[in-house]
Amino acid sequence: MDSKALVLFTLLGFLLAEPGFGQRGDTDLSEWMKAQEKLINTLQGNQKDVERQQSDLLALEARLNATVDELERQKDEMDKLKKENQDLQTRLSASDGEIDKLKHSSKAAPRVAFSVSLVNSGEIYQGPCTDKTLIFKRIFSNVGNAYNHNTGIFTAPANGLYFFSFNTYGYNTHIVGAILVKNAVRQISTYDYPSTDGSDSGSNTAVLQLAAGDKVHVELWDNSRVFDNMNGHTTFSGFLLFPL
Known part of the structure; x- marks a missing residue:
């Protein structure tokens, strides 16, 4: 039995139970039945509206839940990006600190470099001789003034690793060679x-x-001789690699 018939029978039951109902005419009963049927239709229409609204509310709730899930996912993604950005900022700060440290170290370290050859002018044969120290007179560069052109000696201005090179040139009348000496040690x-x-x-x-x-x-070397002129055949160079 559908809801319309159920409502109708219920209403009839109430009417039959009313006093004097049997005294009403057929016309009154017909009008009353039509009014009740109209009311039932209205109620059924309202029920459908409620059901449709409930369906719309369920759909809206589903969309809201999906929106909430998407917002939570975006929040998680933003938190992840924020953490990555913080990690990047930390690494950048550390890099900036290292760069500043290197800059400070570079400024604090002495600048030392020299390059010299044996003669300033003309040409020279040097050796064999008693004083075997080669005094290089022609100065190409002497940053830091650690090389003394009067003595031929380089004096380290700071603790560090230093690079040195030298070249010797001579003719076949004598041995050609020389020694790099540190603090009197070959x-x-x-x-x-x-x-x-x-x-x-x-x-x-x-x-x-x-x-x-x-x-x-x-x-x-003992009994050794070297030659030089303005072409710079016999030379001596060095520079500070880095301080220690």
Whole structure:
């Protein structure tokens, strides 16, 4: 039995129970029945509206739930991006600190570099001789003034690692060679016996750890001779790699 018939029978039951109902005419009953049917239709229409509104509310609730889920996902993503940004800022701050430290270290470290050759003018044969220290007179550069052109000695201004190189050139009448000396201790050398090709040359390099005040120079081997002129054949160079 549908809801319309159920409501109708219920209403009829109430009417039949009313006093004097049997005294009403057929016309009154017909009008009353029509009014009740109209009321039932109205109630059924209202019920459908309520059901439709309920369906709309359910759909709206589903959309709201989906929106909430999306907002939560976006919030999680934003939190993740925020953390990544904080980590990046931390790394950038650390990098800036290292750069500042390097800048400070670079400014604090002395600037030391020199490059010299044996003669300022003309040409020279030096050796064999008693005082075997080679005094390089021609100055190409002497940043920091650690090389003394009067003595031929380089004095380290600070603790650090230093790079040195030297070159010797001579003719076949004598041994051609020299020694790099640190604080009176031999380090590296060049050496070439007289040959029939007319001239000989040699070169060598070293990285030495020096303390402030350590001295480095180049001296001839016993019975050795070197040659130089304005072409710069016999040379001596060095510079500070980094302080320690």
